[in-house]
């Protein structure tokens with residue numbers, strides 16, 4: 088379950104995901120998190136899986152994808168937690184390099200104040216950093232950070248990283264209604280991004296079932312205003328609010344595919360249906376997983392999503 092996909096990604100094209108963190112270890116507990124509330128808040132890095140184990144699993148999957156004449160745009164660290172908590176991240180990236188595929192990460196930025204984290208991320212081709220707030224109050228409300236984290240340190244670490252990173256740096260700002268979508272916060276983020284100089288700044292909204300059912304997208308007028316504020320100061324701004332599509336890749340084992348993808352990425356029912364058909368299976372495979380409580384069906388914005396029921400330990 089360490090490797091999943093490739094899945095269609097709105098930022099990365101076809102992305103083979105690496106889930107290098109067990110559920111649900113994170114530095115934040117974002118109200119919009121699509122994998123639920125954080126049960127293990129951490130800020131110290133630690134080992135989780137062996138780098139060799141991850142590299143071996145990725146290598147096997149890349150070989151089978153290439154043998155099937157399918158393409159991959161990125162191998163991406165995108166776990167159901169914060170990927171920079173993995174103390175072996177840098178070593179794992181080194182082991183993946185011989186594959187000759189571009190490597191990316193999607194991080195919440197919280198550990199950017201650490202030189203060892205910045206050194207690991209500098210090895211990557213693309214780094215996507217989360218910036219949901221540039222003011223303390225909305226940061227606490229939307230990301231609910233671990234108590235030892237300080238926003239000033241996060242933002243300063245991001246600027247230090249951006250100054251020395253030679254790959255592609257992009258930002259993602261997820262706005263939640265009445266939580267971090269106030270104009271003061273949006274302007275402060277835009278001012279910060281001017282200093283950061285990302286290749287692109289994405290504005291996003293919760294599109295899959297959030298950790299807190301009350302976490303809703305901003306009103307359309309507020310989202311439009313946020314876009315204008317960003318555009319006044321930044322050249323490359325894009326919305327990330329469209330549907331990523333149903334082009335999830337199948338290994339032929341539909342149960343394995345569904346469980347590994349939905350652990351990190353809840354899937355819409357139409358995407359599940361497509362994946363089941365591509366694997367030559369039928370819908371009873373999905374029903375079986377729901378009956379055994381390994382998959383959970385949730386209604387969100389009038390649609391059904393399937394997500395993996397995670398066996399998390401709380402601490």
Ligand code: SF4
Pocket residue numbers: 113114115116117119120121122125166167168169195
């Ligand atoms: S959205 Fe990302 S950063 Fe936020 S709680 Fe979930 S895994 Fe952690």
